[in-house]
Amino acid sequence: xxxxxxxxxxxxxxxxxxxxxxxxxxxxxxxxxxxxxxxxxxxxxxxxxxxxxxxxxxxxxxxxxxxxxxxxxxxxxxxxxxxxxxxxxxxxxxxxxxxxxxxxxxxxxxxxxxxxxxxxxxxxxxxxxxxxxxxxxxxxxxxxxxxxxxxxxxxxxxxxxxxxxxxxxxxxxxxxxxxxxxxxxxxxxxxxxxxxxxxxx
Numbered sequence: 130x131x132x133x134x135x136x137x138x139x140x141x142x143x144x145x146x147x148x149x150x151x152x153x154x155x156x157x158x159x160x161x162x163x164x165x166x167x168x169x170x171x172x173x174x175x176x177x178x179x180x181x182x183x184x185x186x187x188x189x190x191x192x193x194x195x196x197x198x199x200x201x202x203x204x205x206x207x208x209x210x211x212x213x214x215x216x217x218x219x220x221x222x223x224x225x226x227x228x229x230x231x232x233x234x235x236x237x238x239x240x241x242x243x244x245x246x247x248x249x250x251x252x253x254x255x256x257x258x259x260x261x262x263x264x265x266x267x268x269x270x271x272x273x274x275x276x277x278x279x280x281x282x283x284x285x286x287x288x289x290x291x292x293x294x295x296x297x298x299x300x301x302x303x304x305x306x307x308x309x310x311x312x313x314x315x316x317x318x319x320x321x322x323x324x325x326x327x328x329x330x
Contacts, residue, residue: 132191133223138313142229142326145192146237146317147184149222156183163196181219188226189215206281216278216324223320231327232310234278236271240264240319251287258295264321269293271323272312276303279310279325302328 133148149156153176162170166186173179186196198210207217216235218225227235238244244266251273252260258272259265272295273287285291285305292304293312301312303325310325 132188134315134317136315138227138229138324138326139311141231141329142227142233142324144225144227144235144313144315144322144324145188146322147188147224149180149184149219149224151180153179153183156180156187160186160190161196162186163199166196166199177221181221181224184224185217185219185226188224192226192228194228202281204281204283206278216275218274218278218322220320222318225322227324227326229326231329232279232281233324233326234275234280234310235322235324236274236278237320237322238267238271238274240267240321244270249288253288253292256293258293264316267321268314268316268323271321272301272303272314272325275323275325276305276310276312279327280305280308 131148131150134146136144138144200208214229214233216227216233218235218237220239223237225235225237227233240263251270258269272293273291276291295301303310303312309328311328313324315322
């Protein structure tokens with residue numbers, strides 16, 4: 130079970146990361162997929178997507194949650210019936226699950242040159258965040274994507290509607306209108322990761 134990282138994000142949230150090194154068969158052996166999970170898996174054409182899907186479900190089970198209770202909203206947001214808030218993300222090499230007692234979002238991205246080409250789609254002129262390097266831009270993208278997942282409001286424009294403030298160390302935030310979320314950033318092996326969770330103040 131290659132769980133790469135367990136991170137206590139804050140007092141009400143935690144992050145788990147899986148290093149995807151196995152093939153699909155090995156990943157499938159470790160978990161008890163529901164009929165719904167199997168249907169979603171069979172609809173995926175790409176092996177990396179299927180492995181990410183399986184690694185996420187491995188993390189859900191490792192957290193002591195039942196896949197039988199896993200549901201999706203009409204917008205595709207995962208949730209556990211009568212359970213904690215949660216969010217999923219995966220790349221080719223890593224999968225991440227964030228679980229918390231308040232609305233939460235997670236995103237993990239590999240550092241790639243293409244982030245510079247698409248920066249105008251997610252950089253807000255009001256963002257207080259470094260934007261010079263591929264890693265810095267990927268950090269910002271992850272922050273926006275994790276915020277989007279946490280608030281779960283369709284149609285939000287990253288470059289206009291979400292503002293990220295990294296100017297205060299240990300108190301980084303993401304803001305949508307009057308909603309403020311605490312932001313936590315991580316990095317490893319050429320990847321960036323961000324978790325946003327609803328501010329409890």
